[in-house]
Amino acid sequence: MLATACDRGYHPAQIGNPAPQFTVSDDTRTVSLADLRGRVVVLNFWASWCIPCIEELPSLEALQREMPQVTVLAISSDEDAAAYRQFLQANQVNFVTVRDPSSRIQRLYGTIKMPETYVIDQRGMLRRKFVSVQNWTSPEILDYLGKMQRSGLPMGAAAKIGL
Amino acid sequence: MTQLDVLYRYGTSPSERAVLALSKVRDVYGVRRMEIDETAKTVLVEYDASRLNGPVIYQLLRRAGLDIVETVPMIRNAEDLEPNAPARSSAA
Numbered sequence: 653m654l655a656t657a658c659d660r661g662y663h664p665a666q667i668g669n670p671a672p673q674f675t676v677s678d679d680t681r682t683v684s685l686a687d688l689r690g691r692v693v694v695l696n697f698w699a700s701w702c703i704p705c706i707e708e709l710p711s712l713e714a715l716q717r718e719m720p721q722v723t724v725l726a727i728s729s730d731e732d733a734a735a736y737r738q739f740l741q742a743n744q745v746n747f748v749t750v751r752d753p754s755s756r757i758q759r760l761y762g763t764i765k766m767p768e769t770y771v772i773d774q775r776g777m778l779r780r781k782f783v784s785v786q787n788w789t790s791p792e793i794l795d796y797l798g799k800m801q802r803s804g805l806p807m808g809a810a811a812k813i814g815l
Numbered sequence: 816m817t818q819l820d821v822l823y824r825y826g827t828s829p830s831e832r833a834v835l836a837l838s839k840v841r842d843v844y845g846v847r848r849m850e851i852d853e854t855a856k857t858v859l860v861e862y863d864a865s866r867l868n869g870p871v872i873y874q875l876l877r878r879a880g881l882d883i884v885e886t887v888p889m890i891r892n893a894e895d896l897e898p899n900a901p902a903r904s905s906a907a
Contacts (some may be wrong), residue, residue: 702875703875704843764842766844784844
């Protein structure tokens with residue numbers, strides 16, 4: 653059921669534009685997208701009741717392990733705080749996830765179905781939108797994110813690692 | 816895209832909370848349509864088989880709180896499978 657296609661269909665105008673800024677807080681953490689400027693961000697919208705979203709989580713975890721320089725940020729629309737906490741306790745995810753029960757951030761990005769994921773570059777620009785379940789460690793996606801990561805490095809840093 | 820339908824019969828009528836949760840099932844990629852028939856106590860889900868499968872649909876409904884008791888066969892009569900069987904009138 654994994655797919656590697658990219659669908660920009662719903663909001664093509666978003667791509668290439670600045671990613672909508674947000675700050676989200678739940679009872680465990682506060683995350684601001686602005687604080688992640690300078691890093692490639694993989695912004696995933698999910699919920700613990702969404703079976704396809706859960707199927708995608710191991711792939712996102714693998715991506716976070718393989719590319720620690722990329723930030724995987726997952727926004728859950730779970731309304732049930734207890735179910736969300738229980739899921740996270742039972743499944744130790746290695747990336748940042750924050751609960752947004754109002755789905756405010758989902759709406760900000762125009763996301764109406766799940767799972768859906770956006771790639772945001774180091775300058776805070778929306779570069780790509782992925783719909784449905786993806787294989788985040790496919791060679792194509794790793795290559796894509798790797799190139800973006802390298803191309804966004806400051807000149808000095810790029811020179812130091814021979815790019 | 817391959818569209819498939821699956822029909823489930825439920826036992827206990829869904830609570831208000833379950834109905835709200837069921838409405839969210841439509842937000843999952845691949846779920847095309849969902850219809851609840853309160854009289855027949857069935858829920859029909861039309862889904863994209865390239866994204867989802869029957870067990871996933873079942874789990875989505877169960878997690879929403881629907882008391883599923885059985886899957887209802889969509890083809891009821893053997894003659895429905897016969898391509899050359901005479902068409903039955905649908906008129907009452």
